[in-house]
Amino acid sequence: MIYLDNSATSKIDSEVLNEMMPYLTENFGNSSTPYSLGKISKKAVDEARIKVASLIGANPKEIYFTSGGTESDNIAIKGVAYSLKNKGNHIITSIIEHPAVLETCKYLEKNGFSITYVPVQNDGIINISEVKRAITPSTILITIMHANSEIGTIQPIEEIGKIAKENGIYFHTDAVQSVGKIPVDVDSLNVDLLSMSSHKIHGPKGIGALYIRKGLKISPIIHGGGQEQNIRPGTENVPGIVGFGKACEIAKRDLEKNMVQMTFLRDELIKGVLQNIKESYLNGHPEKRLPNNAHFRFTGIEGESLLLRLNLKGIAVSTGSACSSKSLEPSKVLKSIGLENVDSHGSLRLSLSKDTTLKEVQQVILELVEVVEKLRNISALW
Template sequence: MQNMSCKIYMDHAATTEMLPQVRKAMEPYLMEEYGNASTSYEMGRRTREALEGAREQIAMLIKAKPEEIFFTSGGSESDNWVIKNVAAEKKEKGKHVITSKIEHHAVLRSCEYLEKLGYELTYLDVDAYGVIDLAQLREVLREDTTLVSVMTGNNEIGTIEPLDAVASMLRGTGTLFHTDAVQAIGQIPLSMNQLPVDYLSASAHKFHGPKGVGFLFVRKDRDLPSYIHGGSQENGKRAGTENVAGIVGMAKALEIAVEEMQVVRPRIVRLRNYFVERVLREIPQGRLNGHPHKRLPGNVNFSFEGIDATSLLVLLEEDGICASAGSACNTGQTRISHVIEAIHVPKNYAPGSVRFTMGRETDRRQVDAVIASLKKNIGLLRGE
């Protein structure tokens, strides 16, 4: 049941509501089945079986092997683990890392950290749709490039990146390939039999699972230095007592997302296209950000000329609509998102960038209500 202060929730890229089936799967491990999975007595063995069962289930759902799945606290930890530690492990080969200008801050801040340690970072440009510059990647790729990190789908503008083309370019170079798939997993089909990456980050709360839990896919025989030292959990790579309830919930949430994808995804795409078509037709001086077709199913990002996104979001919330901005308020000044800057949205449009992300419960009635609110409130802000 949605929060009554947010009658229409259009911010599924930020987080999603945990499904009742997920909560039910978690409940035994929050109460009576509270044993430590590292202990040898029966209570501990039962939680260990649940933990490994979840690992096997997640592996099956993404066509991976159980030993390739490592549990983390979420996407940010998974990103940090790969970028900082794999780069450190490979520093004898070289200290050059490549990423894109539109990555999530978990990737960008990790890369900035590497720069402080003396690593050389190259940040790839993107085109007006947010697609990385493959020609530039070819030019900057070097013998001492140890890691390339490019997200699967952008969290702000929804653009899906050409990972196959990146992998093809890296083949035979010895350069490792990481993707932040936090926004994509559970939204679009992802098979590790086909997706040519070495590392993949995921977070449960983006696909109706619990917060504070995620996983890192590490292709077999790829380097993965330990991230948290201590006990022998996660094959000695990440110490600490496991969040068994969260892990079980994540596996259940991913199971539901994958099973329902063939029905849910086309419906959301139709709804997204309807939303985009109406807004661009009915609201003057509006533009869609991101690729028109190669984008995540529920992502819609608009920029409106002469509008401040923060003011628009306040008015939308008064109408019971929760969305987010492509710009953030910082000490009274409107700061344009690094993604909006990277795709060169015109200066008179950029401050009015707003993101709407739809989910499994979004329907046409809600979209119509959002459009009506946008038309009314943009008119108010423009003094029309």
């Protein structure tokens, strides 16, 4: 199989798996226990926390392990909302956020909070002036994703963070798609909270982290035994945490090399598709996008049919975010950048990884050309 759906999940790295194995077997202790087996696990968790923090320029004490990006987003948004509800009830987000953010905001709307959904331009980039305009005296949080999970556009997070800081507003970013793929530094980005997920960077599933800037107090949304400084109680997933730490260590070590390689392959893919398939278009900003993301639309094609035909040829791609792919509705992200429903349904996301080869990219281009032609020959839309 040629796997080009790495924005949904990535293959676990062999180095990561090797690092995890002892904690799935002989070093199985609960890290909260006081005897030697527990202390071995505790030490492994502490070391992993250092590695995760190092990748984003944070202090290890600012890293809180969670089950993944969705839980991190929930803790960040609800935690700030509940903590500051006596100060204000207004939250600013964008209309192209991941469902983990949008659904959390919808929940808060039903519980007394006011949400402003900032629009994006046709290239998928947020207009900073819209963020400024949305701020009110009751604004307590701005939450804007670093890079979009569908079209790969990278948002001006640093500038938005400055606006938030100038106005005394907490700023959260969902960086699940960007961490480990492009440089991410919490101080440079001016963020107070940042969500991460392991399985997007060749680590195990079911583990993620939330960065919370030192001194920032948020209300926990889960209550229990006091782990993770009471922010996220529950027995630590030691093997997952160890794997996540190793994945972050590798991502930092190989970041520049992987960025260069994936950017080259992404650009070859984009050029090959646009030059060889008439009426094919790139969705999102042509340059301000993740190095591993290429998102296309094809006139006269239904994206789901394209996906299934490619799957029969051993090529795994997607039509959008895995967390919203079960919906038959047109992508909210694509509608937000001005695409009609028929164009939204005719779109395809191809996301590369450090393991993707030039030969695979070239093969995908050839197969895409053939499949698009065949589908257009039987399409009533073409």
